[in-house]
Amino acid sequence: MRKIEFTPDQIKQLRAESIHHKHPIVRRRMLALLLKAQGDRHQAIAARLGISGTTLRAYFDLYLEGGLEALKILHYRGKVNMLAEYKAEIMAALEAKPPATYKEAQATIKAVTGLQRSLPQVREFLKKTSLNGAR
DSSP, X not given: XXXXXXXXXXXXXXXXXXXXXXXXXXXHHHHHHHHHHTTOOHHHHHHHHTOOHHHHHHHHHHHHHHHHHHHTOOOOOOOOOHHHHTHHHHHHHHHHSOOSSHHHHHHHHHHHHOOOXXXXXXXXXXXXXXXXXXX
């Protein structure tokens, strides 16, 4: 069990950030440390937050290395959109033979790129590329 000491000001900030921070991951990190400050056991904290013990220890390590500000740093940058890489080819194929349905657009995208995407993904791609004539 890691020994971490908290000042009253830090506890106050943990309490506020665990409720009011804009990002849910940061709120969860702050709540984990708040529960630690209140003396909860690691296993109970992990169970309450639905995280593994490894993730909980990572939160504690972040805090020990950089304080409360380190808990606010998020390194996730999202997944690469594979359809965006083929946008020009997809657009050319869809403009040459406009699809009447999302299923037709889905089949065209698979034929052009080899990528199988769900209908919601195809619909979202068409919205972003302003080719939303399919149904």
